[in-house]
Amino acid sequence: MTAPPAPRPTVVLVYQRTSLPWVFDSARRAGIDIVLVPRPDESVSAGRLPPAVVDVLPLDVEGAPAKAMEILRERYESAPFDGIVTLYDPAVPFVADAAEALGLPGLGSGIARAVQDKRIMRQRLAEAGLNVPGFVVLDDPGAWVDGTRLEFPVVVKPANGFSSLGVTKADSEDELGAVVEEVWQVCRDKLNQVTGLVIEEYLDGPELAVESLAYRGEVKVLTIGYKGEPVGPHFEEGVYRAPAALSSHVREAVVREVVAAHSALGVTHGPTHTELRLRGGKRPYLLELGARVGGSGVSHYIVEHVTGADLAADALRIAAGLTPCPVPAPPAQPVRATGAAANYIVPCGGSGRITAIHGLEEVAEDPRVDHIVQMLRPGDVVRPYPDFTGYPAFILSHHPSTEDAEEFHRTLESRILIDYAPAGGAR
């Protein structure tokens, strides 16, 4: 008699859109089953789910977290799973709480909150002696005058923000009061919570994104990519090209800063997405460290093409209490390093009702393009900043070198254009 096959590891994946395929593909390759908690605004139909998804478990993680926890616990008691994970930043604390409550591997509730709250993060990094710009914490917009002791320009941001929501530069003391009031308003309207603001000195220089994997306290930096050099006053994302062209000296400084930030914040297990700016082109200052695979999986795509490692599979393995795999040797290697990889985030380039998006079909035919993820379509309304509607599309491509990726992105600036009509009236 043969023994029954060992049950496949099962991981609950919270708020992942099925249109962003990487983590589902990785799950299939790693032999991990997924119980999908769909985003409340995405309707998923059984016939069209990625093959790795074995069950769907609707939860209102943001609106009714206590109820969501209760349903999750019932599911765990009736059909246990091995882990819970998310790539969606606002759900990181819920996932950490759930893992802790169910005795599953996780970040820990305290660490998840420290990573998410820019006030705590800045404090911890400063205490650990890392590079931190001058900053001031505000619990009340009326206290904005406290920020005038900083060196201008400054950046005002929600303590618990994400996706650059509300993040705004103020060039002088005269502007600060109005900017603080505006960012406070964004917190109230868009984030459903007003926990406080951080005002910090503006860091000039190129922006970098670093993808890492921590396991048992050891942090492996996988890729360092270039994220443009945004000057504000609002900080829409633009490009992501990896590997960034850096001198070995700067690269080492970035790695040191990122590794030290993990230890200052207590992040010992799992994937992370760190953003920094290279002040004066040389000195790395951390902007934030997300304890998750970044960009809803875009970070996986970048790592896969630059290094051949399967980041999302390792994220799932760690969530399930399994050991991450070293980069597999050919021919078993499921993914292929191609040198450089890039994401072009199509800029809104205006506001109003979208009437047409030109160029996406032609670009999709380009052999360097692997995925186009379209988020906005004709009929959708793009509201002007500081409101944030989302990005029209991501164009993910692979290249022999970062220079080639840069050249390709230059062509996209004139090939992809969005037409608008004034917003208003029923659709």
Ligand code: ADP
């Ligand atoms: P979020 O978590 O909402 O994305 P961040 O702190 O990462 O907020 O800020 C979003 C973007 O704003 C950054 O990617 C960067 O371009 C810009 N930014 C934030 N803080 C600063 C700063 N101190 N100096 C310069 N740019 C900043």
